[in-house]
Amino acid sequence: DAGVIQSPRHEVTEMGQEVTLRCKPISGHDYLFWYRQTMMRGLELLIYFNNNVPIDDSGMPEDRFSAKMPNASFSTLKIQPSEPRDSAVYFCASSLAGGRTDTQYFGPGTRLTVL
């Protein structure tokens, strides 16, 4: 079975540019999560969706960040405009259900570098 797929794997951009990260969750999973990993802050949940609907975006750092899930098999995380402090690894994860016993399966991540 295909796992969670993320693209691109690496992204290098200049400050002020728009960045779009993409995620395809595991088929049949109803929950999708976006995380950010940095040395300073570790792993942080940015936003999560249930059945394509955003449920909790309290982790999104600023209005420059936005996420969408137009259908059950695709989600995007957009940063506009990007800043150097956005440099991090961004992970997408999905789970069958969002309960306390459900395992979240992670994609390989997108390493973003903003110059």
Add this chain to the structure above:
Amino acid sequence: GNSVTQMEGPVTLSEEAFLTINCTYTATGYPSLFWYVQYPGEGLQLLLKATKADDKGSNKGFEATYRKETTSFHLEKGSVQVSDSAVYFCALIYAGGTSYGKLTFGQGTILTVHP
């Protein structure tokens, strides 16, 4: 709020040594507890989990027991291999209130195993 504290690393061991990585948590109610592993350049993979008190999760020779009385979930392995070199994350999910379905991670512990 919910939080996870891991022992600080990095941890450096020789092959076949015994491994313990300490993890304690703070949470309201009864969370599920997880250990994830991240190999270099890859996403996070679930290593093991436990969903209620006194449960023992195990996988690939790793074990951890959910200790409610000490709010701990320490990871152990009797004989480590070079291939176990990775970053290990302790995490919890508390499915209640605004924390529903959110994975809260510890800061991660880097393990290096030498031949």
